[in-house]
Amino acid sequence: MIDALQNYLAGILIIIGALFTLVAAIGLLRLPDLYTRMHAASKAGTVGSGLMLVALAVYTDDLSITTRAIAAIVFFLLTAPISAHLLAKAAYAAGYRLWDKSVCDEMSTDDTDGTASDERQQSL
Amino acid sequence: MTGENFLMAAQSIALALLSISFLLTVVRVIIGPTLLDRALALDMLVATAIGFIAVIGIRTGFTLYLDIAIALGLVGFLATVAFARFVMSRRYQKEFVEEDKRGFFRERAP
Numbered sequence: 001m002i003d004a005l006q007n008y009l010a011g012i013l014i015i016i017g018a019l020f021t022l023v024a025a026i027g028l029l030r031l032p033d034l035y036t037r038m039h040a041a042s043k044a045g046t047v048g049s050g051l052m053l054v055a056l057a058v059y060t061d062d063l064s065i066t067t068r069a070i071a072a073i074v075f076f077l078l079t080a081p082i083s084a085h086l087l088a089k090a091a092y093a094a095g096y097r098l099w100d101k102s103v104c105d106e107m108s109t110d111d112t113d114g115t116a117s118d119e120r121q122q123s124l
Numbered sequence: 125m126t127g128e129n130f131l132m133a134a135q136s137i138a139l140a141l142l143s144i145s146f147l148l149t150v151v152r153v154i155i156g157p158t159l160l161d162r163a164l165a166l167d168m169l170v171a172t173a174i175g176f177i178a179v180i181g182i183r184t185g186f187t188l189y190l191d192i193a194i195a196l197g198l199v200g201f202l203a204t205v206a207f208a209r210f211v212m213s214r215r216y217q218k219e220f221v222e223e224d225k226r227g228f229f230r231e232r233a234p
Contacts, residue, residue, distance in 0.1 A: 007127030011134030014179055018141035021175050025145030028152050028168055034160050037152075041164055045171040052138070052178035056190065059131075065187045069178075072194045076174070079197065083167065083204035090211035091160050094221055095230040 010059035017051030020044050033099040034091055042084035046076055135183045142179065146172050158228050163207045170200035 027040025050073045057069035098105055149172060152165040177193040180186065210216055221229045 004127035007131040010182060011127075011131045014138040014182065015134050015141075017175060018138035018145075018179075021172055022141045022145040022148075024168060025148035025172070028165060029148050034158070034164065037161065038164055041168040041171075045168050049171045049174040049178070052175045053190075053193075056178045056181050056187070059182050060187060062187070065190060068190050068194070072174075072190065072197065075194065076171075076197055079201040080171075083201050083208075086205055086208040087160065087164060087167075087211075090208040094160075094211050094216060096158070096160060097228060097230055 006059055010055040013051050013055035013058065017048045017055065019048075020051060021048030024048060033102075034096055035088060035098060035102075038084050038088055042080050046080040050076055131182070135179055138179050139176075139183075142172060142175055146176075160211060163204065167200055167204050170196055 021044070024040050024044035027044060028037050031037045031040055053069045053073050053076075057066045057073075060066060060069075092107060146169065149165050149168045153162050153169070156162055174193045174197060177189045177196075181189050
């Protein structure tokens, strides 16, 4: 009984995780500029591999494997936002343009955008 | 349908989907257009490889690969951090931003 439950749960989790990874890859290919691509890759990609590691933790009977899988998930959840943030900050500092149709650039120093960037500059 | 049959089918579907996403990410690595897009796509390749390792671990029972997945995640994170430091360096400005002919970067005040 519990074996069957483990099998069904692990199967559902790996399919959902693979779908999230596929969505992340399609987003990486289709979105218009680096910042939006980063949005797809860092969030959907992390959820995809994280769900597949959850499936491994559910499927295995060995407690040490479960612990290691959970440790790996925590590690990815901690590092993925940091690396995406660093890459985006470096890209902005190097002067990578936003997409033409981007709505808001709160870090911009020139005053094309209005009051929001002003307030942000003052608060910094 | 028993649980084992369902799990085998799910593994096959997941491996197929992961292969497709791996290929799409490799397309992004090839077409670029800038170095940063390639670095982001390589980061995504690491995430996909971790998913592959998890599915292979379920399929074959070689859960030793999980340690490799943790190490791979660490290496990918450190590579991205080092890459971000490089992008902020003066050398990147000189070699990539100032040579940029296709308008990916803003002109900056001298």
